[in-house]
Amino acid sequence: MGQSSSARLKRMSSMIELINELWYLKRDLVSDDYDRALYRLAQEVDGRMRIHEYPTGEPCWTWRVPEKWTCQEAYLETLDGRRLIDVANHPLHVVSYSIPFEGIVSRQALLEHLHVHPHLRQAIPFVFKYYQRDWGLCTTQELRETLSEQNYRVVIRTSFEPGLLKVGEVVIPGESEESFALVAHLCHPAMVNDDLSGVVVGLEVARALLAGAKPHYTYRLLILPETIGSVAYLSHNEALIPNMAGGLFLEMLGNDSPHALQGSFQPGSQADRCLTTALRGLDTQGYTAPYRTVINNDERQFNAPGVRVPMLSISRVERRDSPTWPYPEYHSSLDTPAIISAERLEASKQLVLGLLQAWENNQYAVNNFKGEIFCSGYGIWVDYRLNPEGHRRLFEIMERCDGEHTIADIASELEIPFQAVQEITHTLNEKGLVRYSREPHSTRPARMQSK
Amino acid sequence: MGQSSSARLKRMSSMIELINELWYLKRDLVSDDYDRALYRLAQEVDGRMRIHEYPTGEPCWTWRVPEKWTCQEAYLETLDGRRLIDVANHPLHVVSYSIPFEGIVSRQALLEHLHVHPHLRQAIPFVFKYYQRDWGLCTTQELRETLSEQNYRVVIRTSFEPGLLKVGEVVIPGESEESFALVAHLCHPAMVNDDLSGVVVGLEVARALLAGAKPHYTYRLLILPETIGSVAYLSHNEALIPNMAGGLFLEMLGNDSPHALQGSFQPGSQADRCLTTALRGLDTQGYTAPYRTVINNDERQFNAPGVRVPMLSISRVERRDSPTWPYPEYHSSLDTPAIISAERLEASKQLVLGLLQAWENNQYAVNNFKGEIFCSGYGIWVDYRLNPEGHRRLFEIMERCDGEHTIADIASELEIPFQAVQEITHTLNEKGLVRYSREPHSTRPARMQSK
């Protein structure tokens, strides 16, 4: 997992530079700005990104690819022509995928189509109505409160036309066809933490993997529009699904909250055990929570029936009971480069690489020994009088090296970090006492079970 | 489960009418009055009741059918001929299956054979000594306290003769030979809530099933003397046992206590999961409790070794720690029509039909979809901003429709009513997104399990 030599890939922009360059684009699901952003990102991986295209109307399991949507113009005026809201001032002023509308509407009728943020008075909310076929504008609570006239003029000029939904895929081939998916979505216009932060971290991780030694697993970074992008990709690549051993969704990685690792639908999977125990060793501030209890994203499509890939998610999210969950500026015009930092993006990138390193290393520990090891003889004795905790841990790990437990299984059982187990198993491996295996290989003597 | 058209069966008597007609009969295990009651009940199902006869002495697994027992006369007199207790005044004045006895006994000797109720001062208790071969009379605490003479005269004229133990069976044939048993006992003389209330509810349920469309399962109502009736029937119908997928014992359904659904010996069975989750949706006052913790009846024979039918029981029973558990008038002469109501019998009948409806409908939900469903496209979207609970539930149920979970499995896992799950799966079924299957049919992609 060569983090060291990522310089071999031509470096063009830092994560922060990419964010500054791309964040304000109107990256709606299928849109010109979405495409611009994706092609720009592709440049960062030196031709290694393949772009899948799915035309409007294309069936994707129970879904269909939506039209390309463009907003030419959208504003609200008083009848005497005073312009109050204008999408030219901020892309979020129009509901994403709003249908076109033009006319004089009463104040009352307007308010039904004019969205504000539930608690941020000065923010424009992010509202999308991809499939509801409604029109709408968005503004601040402050502006809405000033609306006292009887009637207003609304102009929303949008077009729905055949287009191509695009999914960017960077494959890092491994020794095995078994794969691990990294997924981030790119379709949140003019916002940063959600969702561009996950995209740039994913890209940096992919760059590091590409630059490193060939891994065991094949890794696959997918950059896509939320939900429909995952469904489009999976439904057109069904043959890959049986080989997907795990995955991680990336999002909200620049703001100032602790890392939250959300488990998959299959909490006993190796992916869950490995990543949750590895987090303990990588970020003591981080926390874990079950499926669907941190935040919902594309991992839902991967975990869903008929797919059932154990995909976790990593994000920086406040605890669920916080009044500003998942973070204060969520889905609003305040989600700007100001709320993220390069340090936090870098820390998240390192965390993800650390999780993947654990994933690579998670194998069955098979004992070449029987009985307890002669620790003094192998120079690995820990004196219980001096370090009782270290002594106990050495033996607790050693006695689970039996070809039936992976490193993650041992760490889960002992409720300790993956890395603490790996440190011991690697020592035992170096001494020739333990070998690693991708398959279970029980060394338990066959014993009659009769009474 | 056609509750609607039960009129197709000739109606003769309401549940209350049957109770008023039959309750005071001396329905001892094998007795003329038991037979009278059973034949009268048979008239209510229009020739659909088959009556099985097992002669006295017939071996039934480890049991033998007892003799027919008749009490011609039983009384207690002072030596000067003042009659204090007389079975002619109430059938419970004699111990059921008392042996004959006639003689002068001391007050002390009498008291050893004279039973009173432990806490009801004015009630005659129900005492039975089917296999102990003892004589006995029963009376009120009040009367016993007046007994101050040295000696008394006891006359108990009973006879034990060869007879026929009778089990009434009403079969409602289903599409499948897999069956579900409804069981109630009829052998509690001159009492109502225990046990006649369960019998009449069972009969009404059978009438409703007979009048309805052909069900999937075969249903079998058994009316029998407690314990020995079940053993006699099961031991003579062993070939049916492997097809018995579940069952429900019925009793104490007229009094004023909440419904108690007692689980079977196999709490993970589909019968247990289905009925306990269905109760949640049918009776919010009802409660569930494990096997043997509510009240013991014939379900014990069905759950026993070598039979192992998961049979639950439904009754109206006070919580176990109540001083008047299971209900105040239990096993006494105060268990009369006065303590039950037609409304409660009807409510219990509807509850049982509701439980059976869930049982009929409990199938594996097999996804015709992969990934998450395009809810908007199918018109089943629940807006998480307006109804977060409904949104979450829709997805939690949808993601468990995988051919490995029955409706009851999903409801158990989510700790919600069976009906709440069924509402969603039925919608998905109507949309062609889910199909039902009586067999599991996993749709999980085969995945390498190596590390």
Added chain:
Amino acid sequence: MGQSSSARLKRMSSMIELINELWYLKRDLVSDDYDRALYRLAQEVDGRMRIHEYPTGEPCWTWRVPEKWTCQEAYLETLDGRRLIDVANHPLHVVSYSIPFEGIVSRQALLEHLHVHPHLRQAIPFVFKYYQRDWGLCTTQELRETLSEQNYRVVIRTSFEPGLLKVGEVVIPGESEESFALVAHLCHPAMVNDDLSGVVVGLEVARALLAGAKPHYTYRLLILPETIGSVAYLSHNEALIPNMAGGLFLEMLGNDSPHALQGSFQPGSQADRCLTTALRGLDTQGYTAPYRTVINNDERQFNAPGVRVPMLSISRVERRDSPTWPYPEYHSSLDTPAIISAERLEASKQLVLGLLQAWENNQYAVNNFKGEIFCSGYGIWVDYRLNPEGHRRLFEIMERCDGEHTIADIASELEIPFQAVQEITHTLNEKGLVRYSREPHSTRPARMQSK
């Protein structure tokens, strides 16, 4: 398990007599005194002890047999010849397996090699450095505090020579080759409770087994030096391992603490279930605790990877949070005959025999009956009005006699003593209602599992 006729074996010495005779010997791992003690013990079993010899340097899995160690002389003197410490006064004054050393050392240098007990001021500690190749003396805190001179003279004359590690094995052949191991170590010089108490109890248990009727299981008492003795034996008898169905390590059985039964690495094993539920019926003061939480000994080698024999341990040990855990005089010169009693040794012997009796009797209870048993007819009825607890227990046990539960399984499930279950199953067995089987034999009717 004929405890009665143990007189058939020639009796020579009581447990206390053996302890008094052998405790002060310098029973280091491989040493002349160890051998003396073992040969003396062998006399007590009338030629039934086989002594295995493993020469110095012999590979034993990852271990090698150490040298025989002898201490000719060891003392500490002031430079003017005042002798402060002398191994001639107590064997614990020298570190077991200390290397030889002779010279003038500064007070500071001396203190690094002079060990005292952590909290007993007047005790000499037991210190061993089998594999560290260091020199050392041991003394009391009191003496150490008087050391105020600049320099001292140290003389340690020890030798390391080729020798034979010895393991004593007493086999009690059973009907089956499946075996149960009793293990105690003998290598703690000049101490009693740890470890000689376990050895003499084990020997008495073996004598009782030898004198009794032929058991079902083969029993095997092993007396050995700690750890290396177990590894030597197991590595040279690998063919026996698959037949080892369980085991019990014995130690610390003379002092005044409650019995502690420590579970094995496999807490669901029959050995664990049987012994832990049997303890409940044998010693109401005793307690159980998971693997590695009471005290660590040779059971570790048996439970280890590649061996995986479920070996429990029994000892008299204070609760883990006691400041004097495992007992005040542990690993010190105060562990003398004064802290043990013949009564406690005898009670421990009886306890171990009781545990083994349960182990012998632990079989699957297979029902010859179906349904519930006609208890009155078989004379085993318990009147629920008189003894509701006894009634309930009778039925709870009876309904688990299904060929899928051992006696230990039933006792574990009901959280009651093994003996309470056995009492019922034995009654049922006598009545021909239950048969015992060493193999599971399910009597559950095959049932369709479809919905």
